[in-house]
Amino acid sequence: MRGTVGELGEFGLIRELTSRITTAPAVRLGPGDDAAVVAAPDRRVVATTDILLEGRHFRRDWSTAYDVGRKGAAQNLADIAAMGAVPTAVLLGLVVPADLAATWPIELMDGIRDECGVAGAGVAGGDVVRGDLITVSITALGDLRNREPVTRSGARPGDVVAVTGWLGWSAAGNAVLSRGFRSPRAFVEAHRRPEPPYPAGPLAAELGATAMTDVSDGLLADLGHIAQASKVRINIRSGDLDVPAQMSDIGSAVGVDPLQWVLTGGEDHALVATFPSETKLPARWRRIGEVRHPSALPRVTVDDAPWDAAGGWDHFGDAESPVTVDGA
Numbered sequence: 001m002r003g004t005v006g007e008l009g010e011f012g013l014i015r016e017l018t019s020r021i022t023t024a025p026a027v028r029l030g031p032g033d034d035a036a037v038v039a040a041p042d043r044r045v046v047a048t049t050d051i052l053l054e055g056r057h058f059r060r061d062w063s064t065a066y067d068v069g070r071k072g073a074a075q076n077l078a079d080i081a082a083m084g085a086v087p088t089a090v091l092l093g094l095v096v097p098a099d100l101a102a103t104w105p106i107e108l109m110d111g112i113r114d115e116c117g118v119a120g121a122g123v124a125g126g127d128v129v130r131g132d133l134i135t136v137s138i139t140a141l142g143d144l145r146n147r148e149p150v151t152r153s154g155a156r157p158g159d160v161v162a163v164t165g166w167l168g169w170s171a172a173g174n175a176v177l178s179r180g181f182r183s184p185r186a187f188v189e190a191h192r193r194p195e196p197p198y199p200a201g202p203l204a205a206e207l208g209a210t211a212m213t214d215v216s217d218g219l220l221a222d223l224g225h226i227a228q229a230s231k232v233r234i235n236i237r238s239g240d241l242d243v244p245a246q247m248s249d250i251g252s253a254v255g256v257d258p259l260q261w262v263l264t265g266g267e268d269h270a271l272v273a274t275f276p277s278e279t280k281l282p283a284r285w286r287r288i289g290e291v292r293h294p295s296a297l298p299r300v301t302v303d304d305a306p307w308d309a310a311g312g313w314d315h316f317g318d319a320e321s322p323v324t325v326d327g328a
């Protein structure tokens with residue numbers, strides 16, 4: 001594909017994008033009509049939306065269009081899994097400049113399609129608009145399969161806190177990239193393409209998880225949402241967190257405590273959940289803490305003490321990008 005988006009035109013672009021998607025069981029009527037038709041066997045639909053903005057969520061010199069597609073789909077599909085649901089379909093709202101190479105949105109769509117394929121979902125439709133900054137707005141739908149949704153508000157004192165998936169890898173990759181390096185590759189790749197453990201969400205629901213969320217803003221920040229919604233305190237035991245040797249090496253090289261990445265780095269989309277203490281945790285879930293009664297301490301503590309360094313990502317916070325600004 002040669003030329004720009006402007007040369008292709010709106011309908012030419014839509015034709016290129018939709019010609020690349022594959023079928024999925026839940027998408028009964030895909031792109032091409034005024035709206036799509038998506039099966040909802042449970043009769044309740046789980047729905048979520050997330051925006052990726054060029055410069056804020058991704059940089060074209062750090063990530064390929066394909067990577068951005070994988071990541072944009074992943075962060076939405078992870079939200080569906082975090083409700084204990086199975087992803088069914090996504091819709092793509094896309095803003096692109098007219099002078100953008102046409103290959104960019106096409107490769108983006110390839111990434112979205114492939115990540116949807118990992119999670120079992122399909123692309124049901126979307127919209128394209130011309131604008132100055134690339135904006136990728138994805139909406140994902142999911143099915144509860146006759147189970148109750150796992151909300152943020154069900155954690156109870158005595159529950160155990162467990163996590164599955166990666167923590168701190170994306171933030172370490174971000175730190176590497178923002179210093180102008182391209183390696184170690186594993187961390188850079190983790191930043192470009194998170195790997196949420198999709199099937200673990202419905203499995204946790206099946207096992208009676210009392211609360212769950214995906215880690216998008218940082219473990220402490222996202223557990224803070226659970227603690228607040230559940231009116232409890234959550235304590236994390238730092239000794240139970242995995243800090244890989246290579247992450248420590250990067251930390252030493254750039255002068256950041258790697259535990260800061262594990263505790264406050266977002267974008268890995270690990271799943272963190274609370275379970276009744278007697279639950280036998282499935283393989284790959286690691287126990288990292290426990291739910292306590294509220295006290296004078298902050299809602300989330302590390303080793304039963306306040307965590308004084310930056311807590312996580314806030315788009316409107318003072319330290320807007322706590323994991324990229326020298327890791328503090």
Ligand SMILES: Nc1ncnc2c1ncn2[C@@H]1O[C@H](COP(=O)(O)OP(=O)(O)OP(=O)(O)O)[C@@H](O)[C@H]1O
Nearest residue numbers: 048049050051075076079213214215216217266313
């Ligand atoms: N503009 C908005 N209008 C209505 N509800 C919103 C809006 N922005 C956020 N929310 C709601 O607020 C809640 C928290 O949103 P948030 O974006 O923090 O969750 P998330 O998608 O899990 O996190 P992340 O965006 O970091 O992936 C969600 O239920 C979301 O639907």
Ligand SMILES: Cc1ncc(C[n+]2csc(CCOP(=O)(O)O)c2C)c(N)n1
Nearest residue numbers: 055056057058059216217266267313324
């Ligand atoms: C170029 C660039 N700079 C910084 C970051 C880091 N970052 C951006 S948004 C976010 C939290 C989740 O956002 P949201 O709540 O919108 O899902 C994080 C950790 C990045 N990915 N790319």
Ligand SMILES: [Mg+2]
Nearest residue numbers: 079082214216
């Ligand atoms: Mg989430």
